[in-house]
């Protein structure tokens with residue numbers, strides 16, 4: 351991997367922690383940051399040792415305060431579609447990743463930052479977290495998949511009001527709306543919760559976990575039959591050694607030793 355200037359990576363066992371590291375700009379997503387994020391997520395696809403990813407922002411004040419507005423002056427009707435599609439592609443890589451990706455959100459998750467958190471499989475937020483889609487304040491709308499993922503996640507009426515009004519919501523409301531999975535007191539508790547969750551998932555059969563991602567995402571796909579995806583995934587699991595191991599371990603009253611095959 352090329353040297354990273356805007357992200358920092360660390361490992362906790364087989365869990366990768368990716369930190370967006372532009373604290374002085376509230377971790378705003380510059381194009382360079384997005385390109386590094388793409389590179390890192392692609393590397394996760396190639397590394398079967400990684401059994402979970404935490405995505406967070408440096409510091410406590412912001413997860414990500416949006417796309418980098420200082421780069422917006424060059425946007426026009428000709429190039430903005432590609433800008434949007436490129437971002438959508440990177441966020442789809444996260445959404446479709448075989449291993450669970452959790453966003454740990456402290457402080458602001460605004461615009462592209464909120465959309466980035468939505469593309470992750472799960473979200474854990476601190477009590478100080480604030481979510482918002484303030485794009486209409488700038489004369490635009492969410493362009494990294496937010497209009498779609500938000501509507502699926504919180505429903506049409508709330509999504510309309512949230513994106514049209516640009517109002518920020520706090521962690522409590524985000525939890526009530528199903529936008530976040532858990533709310534913790536502070537960032538270290540949120541990191542601990544995410545690590546605990548990923549360690550728990552890491553003990554499960556990897557192929558089954560991977561196929562849960564495919565099946566859940568199929569529920570949101572415009573085309574295809576999610577029930578068929580589920581049946582295919584179920585059949586695939588039943589052909590794995592881990593299925594035989596899981597069933598034997600239960601019947602023999604012992605811990606399963608999954609190998610991901």
Ligand code: COA
Nearest residue numbers: 374375376378415416417418419420458460461462484485
């Ligand atoms: N893009 C680029 N820079 C950003 C940014 C963004 N989305 N969000 C914050 N920053 C920068 C600020 O310009 C400032 O940089 P500077 O110190 O060089 O001037 C720095 O981060 C700190 O932000 P600041 O606005 O001074 O902090 P604050 O506590 O007063 O306000 C926010 C925090 C989040 C309310 C405010 O920064 C904000 O509204 N940001 C933009 C949010 C947004 O519209 N996002 C969607 C973009 S599509």
